[in-house]
Amino acid sequence: MANEGLGRDQLIAAYRTMRTIREFEERVHERFAAGELPGAVHLYVGQEAVAAGVCAALADDDYIASTHRGHGHAIAKGCDLTGMMAEIYGKSTGLCGGKGGSMHIADFERGMLGANGVAAGGVPLACGAALSAKQRESGQVAVAFVGDGGANQGAFAESLTLASVWQLPVVFVVEDNGYAQSTGTRFHLGGRDIAARAEAVGVPAVVVDGYDFAAVHAAATDAVARARAGGGPSLVECKAQRFLGHMEGWDHQAYRGAGEVDALWAEHDCMRLLTDRLLADGTVERAELTEVDRAVRAAVDVAVEQARAAPEPTVDQLLADVYVNY
Amino acid sequence: MTRIISYLEAVGEALEQELWRDPSVVVFGEDNIGGTGCDGTLGNAWGPTKGLHEKFPGRIFDTPITESAFVGAAVGAAATGLRPVVDLLFVDFAGVCFDQILNQAAKLRYMVGGKARVPLVLRAMWGAGMRRGAQHSQALYPIFAHIPGLKVVVPATPADAKGLMAAAIRDDDPVIFFEHKMLYFTRGEVAEQPYEIPLGQARIVRPGSDCTVVAIGRMVAEAMAAADELATEGIDCEVVDPRTISPLDTATLYDSVRRTGHLVVADEANPRCGVAGDIASLVAENVFDALRGPVRMVTAPHAPTPFTPALEDAYAPTAEHIATAVRATVSWSKSKEHATS
Numbered sequence: 311m312a313n314e315g316l317g318r319d320q321l322i323a324a325y326r327t328m329r330t331i332r333e334f335e336e337r338v339h340e341r342f343a344a345g346e347l348p349g350a351v352h353l354y355v356g357q358e359a360v361a362a363g364v365c366a367a368l369a370d371d372d373y374i375a376s377t378h379r380g381h382g383h384a385i386a387k388g389c390d391l392t393g394m395m396a397e398i399y400g401k402s403t404g405l406c407g408g409k410g411g412s413m414h415i416a417d418f419e420r421g422m423l424g425a426n427g428v429a430a431g432g433v434p435l436a437c438g439a440a441l442s443a444k445q446r447e448s449g450q451v452a453v454a455f456v457g458d459g460g461a462n463q464g465a466f467a468e469s470l471t472l473a474s475v476w477q478l479p480v481v482f483v484v485e486d487n488g489y490a491q492s493t494g495t496r497f498h499l500g501g502r503d504i505a506a507r508a509e510a511v512g513v514p515a516v517v518v519d520g521y522d523f524a525a526v527h528a529a530a531t532d533a534v535a536r537a538r539a540g541g542g543p544s545l546v547e548c549k550a551q552r553f554l555g556h557m558e559g560w561d562h563q564a565y566r567g568a569g570e571v572d573a574l575w576a577e578h579d580c581m582r583l584l585t586d587r588l589l590a591d592g593t594v595e596r597a598e599l600t601e602v603d604r605a606v607r608a609a610v611d612v613a614v615e616q617a618r619a620a621p622e623p624t625v626d627q628l629l630a631d632v633y634v635n636y
Numbered sequence: 637m638t639r640i641i642s643y644l645e646a647v648g649e650a651l652e653q654e655l656w657r658d659p660s661v662v663v664f665g666e667d668n669i670g671g672t673g674c675d676g677t678l679g680n681a682w683g684p685t686k687g688l689h690e691k692f693p694g695r696i697f698d699t700p701i702t703e704s705a706f707v708g709a710a711v712g713a714a715a716t717g718l719r720p721v722v723d724l725l726f727v728d729f730a731g732v733c734f735d736q737i738l739n740q741a742a743k744l745r746y747m748v749g750g751k752a753r754v755p756l757v758l759r760a761m762w763g764a765g766m767r768r769g770a771q772h773s774q775a776l777y778p779i780f781a782h783i784p785g786l787k788v789v790v791p792a793t794p795a796d797a798k799g800l801m802a803a804a805i806r807d808d809d810p811v812i813f814f815e816h817k818m819l820y821f822t823r824g825e826v827a828e829q830p831y832e833i834p835l836g837q838a839r840i841v842r843p844g845s846d847c848t849v850v851a852i853g854r855m856v857a858e859a860m861a862a863a864d865e866l867a868t869e870g871i872d873c874e875v876v877d878p879r880t881i882s883p884l885d886t887a888t889l890y891d892s893v894r895r896t897g898h899l900v901v902a903d904e905a906n907p908r909c910g911v912a913g914d915i916a917s918l919v920a921e922n923v924f925d926a927l928r929g930p931v932r933m934v935t936a937p938h939a940p941t942p943f944t945p946a947l948e949d950a951y952a953p954t955a956e957h958i959a960t961a962v963r964a965t966v967s968w969s970k971s972k973e974h975a976t977s
Contacts, residue, residue: 458717
């Protein structure tokens with residue numbers, strides 16, 4: 311594992327982003343188990359290096375379209391933790407006023423076009439944001455996140471073709487996390503790598519170790535640079551399994567082999583891999599990371615406290631924002 | 637200044653004028669140029685986008701046959717600063733990209749708490765009569781009108797097509813714009829300068845005192861023919877064209893029924909859970925006391941559209957069906973009045 315030319319500040323920022331996602335997700339996991347959270351929540355634990363690596367390659371005004379497992383993408387793109395947590399709690403102070411929830415967290419001001427309740431549903435939206443950037447000659451780039459499950463959707467295949475034909479400044483980031491709900495990739499993927507599907511329609515693609523922040527970041531940086539320079543779309547396929555179930559409160563991961571998750575924690579925890587690397591090569595002192603951990607925990611504490619205390623939306627909001635005017 | 641042009645030309649003129657007016661308008665769909673990368677000598681054979689790519693280079697695109705991707709791209713582009721006008725060709729093809737219409741375009745604004753706008757127009761050809769069979773002839777506007785977040789426009793005349801298209805493009809919500817293929821070559825007076833017809837405003841096509849006939853799309857002309865025939869029998873019909881199905885101008889409909897006491901709805905769509913039933917139930921619920929006869933629905937049957945002319949010609953309602961329904965409700969009322977007097 312090399313640091314791929316990353317500077318100390320970039321690596322510490324990466325650590326902070328990944329730690330924030332981990333802390334946020336573990337807290338949501340805990341609060342869900344405690345019965346505080348309504349609805350469906352899909353957590354990102356294990357895949358933090360992907361969101362952090364990709365979004366570190368983006369500018370503030372670049373776009374991302376996310377998936378049902380979107381908290382990590384939103385955090386890495388700079389969405390407000392308190393607004394996110396309040397949204398997951400269904401409160402009026404949430405990023406979407408409580409109307410979206412975990413599966414529809416969005417913040418257009420941060421270029422976060424939304425998590426999405428439909429597998430691959432957001433992929434065409436990212437193509438549209440890329441079209442918009444191209445037409446406006448803004449230099450912006452759009453990223454479409456999609457899972458291994460969503461990659462089987464027609465919307466994904468069609469988007470690859472459209473982006474290739476239109477030479478859109480879009481980067482497809484496939485997160486192969488091992489499972490589409492409960493079905494392992496060996497049962498639902500035809501062909502080993504989704505990357506080959508992109509290459510088949512003229513979209514350059516690479517496969518990277520999704521546990522390795524530096525590897526993801528390097529591949530994303532290349533792809534984003536190509537898009538920004540007018541070189542068209544690319545695909546980055548990141549292999550990183552999720553460590554938790556598909557969805558909170560429902561999934562006991564009976565479909566996973568004995569010891570599979572324990573082995574992931576022991577060998578493929580992206581947080582530990584990054585931490586070990588930073589300490590081993592003397593990039594940072596342990597105390598600096600401990601301080602980041604403390605600050606992140608405090609920020610998540612605040613997010614939970616404020617989300618709990620925030621008011622529910624009033625019933626008049628039921629009919630607000632269906633249309634701009636009607 | 638007005639002149640006589642076709643419905644097809646009226647749609648094209650609105651597109652051209654809005655492209656001039658607003659640089660954020662882009663137009664795309666299958667064969668909207670008629671050969672991406674071509675020198676323009678080919679061009680789309682006959683649609684309203686014919687020739688636009690020469691006047692607006694870089695703003696009209698051909699798409700691969702990827703409806704989910706390009707309809708979804710229109711949603712993403714609309715939410716990030718463009719006003720796309722997307723051509724679905726036949727509305728029947730909504731079947732292959734319905735997620736992007738139903739779950740993305742319609743709901744994005746609501747799901748994000750009002751922080752997004754989705755100003756897009758989805759153009760779609762519809763309707764029976766061209767011998768195109770069951771997958772190219774449907775009248776699917778009730779399905780779209782059912783979905784909160786979408787607006788649904790069904791113009792019946794060249795003048796309405798132009799003004800409603802301008803309004804749809806300028807509107808900040810997603811609009812599904814239904815263009816009846818059998819109306820494309822009908823002609824009418826259309827003003828040359830740009831103008832808007834507000835969405836949600838019905839038109840009283842023919843004032844009358846005995847029976848309100850609400851007619852949609854191609855049924856407007858059939859209703860007018862029925863009204864002419866009924867006038868010779870002393871029955872004075874008021875023909876009302878809602879023009880937009882969602883929003884629906886209920887005030888004009890209710891006002892008309894209050895004056896006539898009778899309602900017939902002529903709708904080319906299938907009858908179950910459709911617009912005709914919706915209008916009938918709205919009137920029954922809100923102006924029941926004004927009704928002096930049963931509401932009649934004149935629709936296509938609960939069947940797909942057949943190919944053969946022998947069957948297709950029996951599929952969509954005609955002026956004769958509408959006239960029969962009007963006579964039935966008006967005479968019901970008269971017989972009842974006799975019975976109770």
